[in-house]
Amino acid sequence: xxxxxxxxxxxxxxxxxxxxxxxxxxxxxxxxxxxxxxxxxxxxxxxxxxxxxxxxxxxxxxxxxxxxxxxxxxxxxxxxxxxxxxxxxxxxxxxxxxxxxxxxxxxxxxxxxxxxxxxxxxxxxxxxxxxxxxxxxxxxxxxxxxxxxxxxxxxxxxxxxxxxxxxxxxxxxxxxxxxxxxxxxxxxxxxxxxxxxxxxxxxxxxxxxxxxxxxxxxxxxxxxxxxxxxxxxxxxxxxxxxxxxxxxxxxxxxxxxxxxxxxxxxxxxxxxxxxxxxxxxxxxxxxxxxxxxxxxxxxxxxxxxxxxxxxxxxxxxxxxxxxxxxxxxxxxxxxxxxxxxxxxxxxxxxxxxxxxxxxxxxxxxxxxxxxxxxxxxxxxxxxxxxxxxxxxxxxxxxxxxxxxxxxxxxxxxxxxxxxxx
Numbered sequence: 513x514x515x516x517x518x519x520x521x522x523x524x525x526x527x528x529x530x531x532x533x534x535x536x537x538x539x540x541x542x543x544x545x546x547x548x549x550x551x552x553x554x555x556x557x558x559x560x561x562x563x564x565x566x567x568x569x570x571x572x573x574x575x576x577x578x579x580x581x582x583x584x585x586x587x588x589x590x591x592x593x594x595x596x597x598x599x600x601x602x603x604x605x606x607x608x609x610x611x612x613x614x615x616x617x618x619x620x621x622x623x624x625x626x627x628x629x630x631x632x633x634x635x636x637x638x639x640x641x642x643x644x645x646x647x648x649x650x651x652x653x654x655x656x657x658x659x660x661x662x663x664x665x666x667x668x669x670x671x672x673x674x675x676x677x678x679x680x681x682x683x684x685x686x687x688x689x690x691x692x693x694x695x696x697x698x699x700x701x702x703x704x705x706x707x708x709x710x711x712x713x714x715x716x717x718x719x720x721x722x723x724x725x726x727x728x729x730x731x732x733x734x735x736x737x738x739x740x741x742x743x744x745x746x747x748x749x750x751x752x753x754x755x756x757x758x759x760x761x762x763x764x765x766x767x768x769x770x771x772x773x774x775x776x777x778x779x780x781x782x783x784x785x786x787x788x789x790x791x792x793x794x795x796x797x798x799x800x801x802x803x804x805x806x807x808x809x810x811x812x813x814x815x816x817x818x819x820x821x822x823x824x825x826x827x828x829x830x831x832x833x834x835x836x837x838x839x840x841x842x843x844x845x846x847x848x849x850x851x852x853x854x855x856x857x858x859x860x861x862x863x864x865x866x867x868x869x870x871x872x873x874x875x876x877x878x879x880x881x882x883x884x885x886x887x888x889x890x891x892x893x894x895x896x897x898x899x900x901x902x903x904x905x906x907x908x909x910x911x912x913x914x915x916x917x918x919x920x921x922x923x924x925x926x927x928x929x930x931x932x933x
Contacts, residue, residue: 568853569610570595570843571625573635574836575617584637586830587659588613591634593828594840594875601876604844605853611840616641626652631853634839637832639663642675650674655859657843659835662818664713667904674859678835678842678897680818680908683717688816688910688927689759689790690721690728696788696814698727699756704746704770706762707735714761714792731755738766747773757788760795767791768798775809786812793817796913796921803919810915819894819909819926827893838892841875842866842899845890849882866890867898867906 572591575584591611599608614625616636622645625633633649633656636642642661649656650672657676664682669675680688693701701722705715715733722728731753736746750758751774760770771789778786786809795802795815802810820831828837846861847853865878869887872878878888890897900906912925 565629566605566853567607567610568604568632568844568847568858569612569628569630570840571612571614571628571630571633571635572836573614573616573622573625573633574637576613576615578617580617580637583660583831584616586828586833587637587836589830590828590833590837591840594837594844598841598844598875601874601879604847605851609840609844622648622652625649626654630654631847631855632657632843632858634659634836634843636661639666642666643669646671646675653855655843655855655862657839657862659832659839664717667902671903673901673903674855676839676842676859676862676899676903677905678838678892678894679832680905680910682714683720684905684908685792685816685818685910686714686717687721687724688908689718689792690725691927692814692816692912693722693757693759693788693790694725694727696757696790698725698729700729700731700754701757701759702731702750702753702755703733703759703761704750704774705733705735705760706766707737711735711762718759718761728757736762736766736770738763743770743773744777746770747777750774751777751787755787757790759790761792762794764794764797767795768801771795771798771809771813772801772805775805778806778809782808789813791815799919799921801919802915803917805919807917810917813915815913815921816910816927817913819911822894834892834894838890838894838897841878841892842890842897844875845878845882845888848879849888862903863899863901867896 572588574587575581576588595609595611603609612628612630633654635658636645637660639661642658643663643665646669655674659678661677662679662682667681667683703715703718705711719730722730734746734750736743760767762770789812791813796817822834827834842862842865843858845865846858849861849865850857865888867889869889870881871889871891872881873891878890881888895909896907898906910927911923912927913921913923915921
């Protein structure tokens with residue numbers, strides 16, 4: 513086994529609001545507000561053709577210090593475990609797979625990673641870092657696999673088919689949210705969203721998902737400003753729509769303020785039950801505000817978040833650690849099937865080894881099938897990791913959550929969503 517560690521000082525590591533809220537909710541630390549995801553996507557991105565040298569080298573570009581270490585350290589451990597499992601099974605291309613560890617928390621660019629002649633990168637963890645750095649890795653012809661970057665903007669990034677994700681994108685989260693709304697019995701739905709790039713992107717994705725649900729009818733879309741100290745007028749407008757379901761999309765602080773305003777806007781003499789409310793993952797961390805909401809509304813709230821923990825036998829522990837493990841194994845299996853460590857050749861086989869063939873769940877078993885000339889379907893530690901032609905999961909798992917009287921969320925259901933849902 514070959515482990516190497518590198519570190520450079522630079523900008524502070526930042527997680528997107530949804531992911532940060534998901535992690536910090538369970539660990540009890542404060543969450544951040546939603547970042548501005550306005551970026552200028554390149555119009556063309558052409559990766560160079562790198563030739564292989566016979567050794568598969570991976571860089572784990574994940575946070576190991578600062579606030580990001582809470583999620584990054586277990587993921588780095590999962591990378592180590594995957595490398596150990598691969599090398600114990602004979603490695604790749606007749607030799608051990610090598611891995612560098614670069615601290616995403618203290619590096620604001622990928623130069624240090626790309627200078628080490630790696631074939632693939634596991635990371636970044638942050639959607640913001642992926643959006644700002646992905647163009648460099650693609651231009652260098654290096655493939656990347658992120659276990660946690662969920663941003664909608666990555667759905668349409670011109671990555672020359674070199675970027676992969678083992679986590680469901682926010683567009684799939686919105687498809688899951690529409691499914692949750694439909695399972696309430698359907699009816700009219702009002703989308704309420706924070707009026708920033710983050711909220712507008714989620715709202716647009718949810719609108720698309722609602723259109724595919726015959727039992728749902730979009731009543732209205734109501735944006736609100738996080739800078740507005742008083743959301744009473746917005747909340748009154750929302751309640752006046754009479755929608756059976758309200759979807760609240762936003763970051764932890766402002767999304768929670770809107771929930772409280774809607775609660776206050778509901779008439780005291782309301783006949784029947786309050787509207788059902790569905791929320792995105794950031795609201796998991798709104799414990800203090802949710803605790804002040806009336807029981808009648810709180811009992812109507814259901815949220816959706818990516819499945820971060822998998823507790824099966826032999827699964828690495830920690831949030832999204834199974835996703836990081838699967839990135840490494842998929843890269844190794846793709847290299848084995850390609851017969852080379854050339855990044856483009858590996859990328860061309862990533863989807864192939866993840867679906868459509870003989871089921872296998874360990875590197876050793878999958879490698880044996882590849883050596884027999886058989887098509888494989890790797891079912892990983894995080895579950896089925898069927899990659900689409902775009903490099904995203906064609907099916908992802910989410911968890912529905914609700915809130916108890918103290919405002920703390922609890923998981924009550926797993927939801928599988930396919931890209932066509």
